[in-house]
Amino acid sequence: xxxIRIFPSxxxxxxxxxxxxxxxxxxxxxxxxxxxxxLWFFRPQNPLTISSWPPxxxxxxxxxxxxxxxxxxxxxxxxxxxxxxxxxEFRRGHVKTEKIVNIPYLFSFEHGREKNDRFLEEVSAVxxxxxxxxVVCAIGIRSLEATQELQxxxxxxVKDQGGGFEAWVKxxxxxxxxKA
Numbered sequence: 001x002x003x004i005r006i007f008p009s010x011x012x013x014x015x016x017x018x019x020x021x022x023x024x025x026x027x028x029x030x031x032x033x034x035x036x037x038x039l040w041f042f043r044p045q046n047p048l049t050i051s052s053w054p055p056x057x058x059x060x061x062x063x064x065x066x067x068x069x070x071x072x073x074x075x076x077x078x079x080x081x082x083x084x085x086x087x088x089e090f091r092r093g094h095v096k097t098e099k100i101v102n103i104p105y106l107f108s109f110e111h112g113r114e115k116n117d118r119f120l121e122e123v124s125a126v127x128x129x130x131x132x133x134x135v136v137c138a139i140g141i142r143s144l145e146a147t148q149e150l151q152x153x154x155x156x157x158v159k160d161q162g163g164g165f166e167a168w169v170k171x172x173x174x175x176x177x178x179k180a
Contacts, residue, residue, distance in 0.1 A: 067162040068171050071134055074159075075099075080133040082123065082158075084146045085165065089138060095165065096174035101126050105137065105146040119146070120153055129154040140164040 075081055075097040083094055084105035094100060103122045106113040116122070127133060135150070137143035140163050147160040161168075169175055 068167060068173060071161045072173055074134060080127070080131070081161070082127070082133055082135045082146075083165075084119075084135060084137045084142050089165075091178055093165075093169075093175050093177045095136060095161075095168055096176040105142045120149070123150065123155070127155070130157060131155075132157040132159075134159050134161045136161040136165055136168070138164050139166050 075095070078099065080099040080101065081095055081097050083090055083100060083102045085094075085102070086104050086106065086108050087102060088108065090102040094102070103119065103126070104116050105119055107116055135143045135147045135158060137146070140160070143160050143164060147158055150158045
């Protein structure tokens with residue numbers, strides 16, 4: 001398969017997610033920087049069988065119009081929005097709201113994406129752990145990861161917008177576009 005490299009010396013890690021617990025994560029967290037942020041799943045019984053992430057049984061971020069409408073109401077009422085997309089993505093357009101902050105969860109490089117090691121520090125410089133705010137990314141995956149990390153570190157009132165910026169645009173909600 002194009003783009004897939006097999007490194008026999010790299011150990012895999014058992015998946016903790018119920019839908020994929022019979023699969024192995026590759027690469028393990030310590031090696032994910034080498035790959036474009038992707039997770040591949042191998043079935044232990046047949047290591048050549050690769051399943052894409054996320055498996056169809058894993059629920060994707062909720063992005064129904066009603067979820068987005070609730071997010072819009074929260075933003076209209078003054079909720080701040082943390083956009084965790086890259087600076088480049090943010091500059092191409094973002095959710096139009098009064099209080100918005102862009103702190104990338106991942107950085108894009110020629111070789112792929114890498115986690116922002118200062119993410120928590122940068123968020124903590126803007127928000128307190130008891131602040132209420134929404135988190136958004138492009139399609140809802142990074143924002144779920146960022147929201148989970150924030151919640152694991154004491155930001156208990158943070159919520160994922162659901163569906164990402166693409167769902168926001170698709171449903172016709174207001175967008176701030178770059179000035180030409």
